[in-house]
Amino acid sequence: MPSVGQAYAKIGDDPAAPDLGGAARYRIRCEVLPVMIGLSEVTRLEEATRALRELDYRSGGETCLDGVRLCLRESLPMLTAPTSEHVRRRLHVAVADLRNLAGWVCFDVGLVDNAQNHFCHALALAGLARADGLTANVCYRLGRVFLHHGHFDEALRYFDLGQLAASRSGDGLAAGMLSANAAWACAKKGAEHSARTLLDRGQEQFIAANRSGVAGWAEFFTPADLSGLAGAVHTDLAVTAGRHYARTAVVLLTTAIDGYDEGMARSRTFGEISLATSHLIEGDVEAGVDVGLRALASSGSVGSARVRDRFRPLASHARRFRDHGGARELAGRIDAVSAA
Missing domain, CATH: 1.25.40 (Serine Threonine Protein Phosphatase 5, Tetratricopeptide repeat)
Incomplete structure (x- = not known):
């Protein structure tokens, strides 16, 4: 039986795989996952998520939706495979981030219900891993779904929830992002003073934030x-x-x-x-x-x-x-x- 590391294969090597535009660099063969999961397997999942996220920002969700779905479907069995506690926490973060990306991609293509489902799973996994920075990012993205569809008060509630997580983690960059997005929701509502105050706060938080070692889900900011x-x-x-x-x-x-x-x-x-x-x-x-x-x-x-x-x-x-x-x-x- 091959190791889990050997079970990753480039999409292009599989003639039956969907055309993913070269974005998803790795595929997980689920049938070999009962073996011990190590850091190398989690790293490959993180790399696949990064590649798909790059394609999303460059070319839009419609170009990578199939790739994200394939990567997610073949990564979920990893959650129940044997591994150490240290690796399991990092695995939870990696799959939570992939769910986070799946939600964003579904949002970008207009699949709102699917997006919210993925974001809920992302929040659950981020909570298990106590990854408050990721929780803040998921709340930001949920808020953006409501903002885009004109539900400004609901968007503000998610931005506020994200601020709580950002505060727990001391993530100034996330706090700045959430404040600036809350300003956008207030601007759309016509709440001029609140919009200006929140935008000023977000800009100050951004300037003060530590930008070394920024997580992949926040690199765009x-x-x-x-x-x-x-x-x-x-x-x-x-x-x-x-x-x-x-x-x-x-x-x-x-x-x-x-x-x-x-x-x-x-x-x-x-x-x-x-x-x-x-x-x-x-x-x-x-x-x-x-x-x-x-x-x-x-x-x-x-x-x-x-x-x-x-x-x-x-x-x-x-x-x-x-x-x-x-x-x-x-x-x-x-x-x-x-x-x-």
Whole structure:
């Protein structure tokens, strides 16, 4: 019988495996898992999760959903296989993070019920491992599901729960991320003072945070991402509290877009959508149309229902300029993408 380490095989070596775009580097052969699980097996699972997460950020959840499902299905038997207590805790964290990723990917493709199910499993495993930093991250992602679908108070409750976990672990980066996202929820509600206060707090927490040895689930939260999030807060404040916020949004979003590398294509597209919206709110139709069309071009390589959802408000803003040919074209092209 082969060892568990030998039971990992590259997806490309299995002609019957689904096409995962080269993202899932390892496959776990469940039939050999009753042997002792060691750190090397857990490390390979962590590496597979990292590869899938990178693909998600680069190309969207639709490109890696099958890969995540396969990796999850073949990793679950590891939870009941013999191992040491030290390895078991790390295994719980690894599978919890894979569940966390599965929830995020399902959210990105529009499978909300599936996403919530995965996140609940992630919370349970993170709790077993006493991994408060991961618990905070899962709460952040659950909050984002509710935020995206317009349930702002529920989103705020999850962000608050995440803050409790971040406080227990002393994770300043998670605290900053949660504060900034709570600011976004408040901005969407039109709670101007709360949004500004929470955003200032989040930026201060980010600056003070220790960024050495950041866990894979939090690596995305960089200065560029914080700038993009702050820009999104100001874009929504421009809608709910006063159009003067659009000027600051333009500056923040431009900084964010310039700071994203090729591995963050989805985030860059989100930034371009918000930037185009801010330009239109300001009345700079030419700039809004130019950036909006650029966002549409960028979205062609990103398989994400969330991206398509985010375009719809931009189309509504563009339709306000019905006498502008470019704005009409932008709205029409967004409608075509949404209907596809």
